[in-house]
Amino acid sequence: MIEQIPMSSPDITAAEIEAVKRVLQTPYLSIGPYIAEFEERFAAYVGTRHAVGVSSGTAGLHLCVIAAGIGEGDLVITTPFSFIASANVILYERAIPVFVDIDPLTLNINPEQVAEAVVIRDIPPHVTAVGVPARVIKLHNERRHYG
Numbered sequence: 001m002i003e004q005i006p007m008s009s010p011d012i013t014a015a016e017i018e019a020v021k022r023v024l025q026t027p028y029l030s031i032g033p034y035i036a037e038f039e040e041r042f043a044a045y046v047g048t049r050h051a052v053g054v055s056s057g058t059a060g061l062h063l064c065v066i067a068a069g070i071g072e073g074d075l076v077i078t079t080p081f082s083f084i085a086s087a088n089v090i091l092y093e094r095a096i097p098v099f100v101d102i103d104p105l106t107l108n109i110n111p112e113q114v115a116e117a118v119v120i121r122d123i124p125p126h127v128t129a130v131g132v133p134a135r136v137i138k139l140h141n142e143r144r145h146y147g
Helices: 014-024 033-046 057-067 085-092 111-121 136-146
Strands: 075-078 096-099
Touching: 057 085, 075 085, 075 111, 085 096
Parallel strands: 075 096
Antiparallel strands: none
């Protein structure tokens, strides 16, 4: 038997189930008062003027790639220890994913390997991290160092 490493486990409580029931009892399964309320509350929570609810994590990642100005021929560092969407959204914009391994302690992208990939390939480091935050200070410092 092959032992699988789980990416994540659902954390669904009675509150989430009730929230879904409330939506299902309206004529709106998407685009409705609950999404508008979510966007407003999320924007307030993170301290920004705007937030956009999307249909999936993939759609959200794709918008991040577009907002970062990533385009055809750009090299983008990511990790293969993620959902395929992390690489697919890079490919949607005709950019090229460059894979680096994860840190065995955090299971997130390894900042040292990001630095090596930048030096070896002369990549401006746009870094995609999914899930529990990676060592973002280290990644930020690497990005500042290489431009």
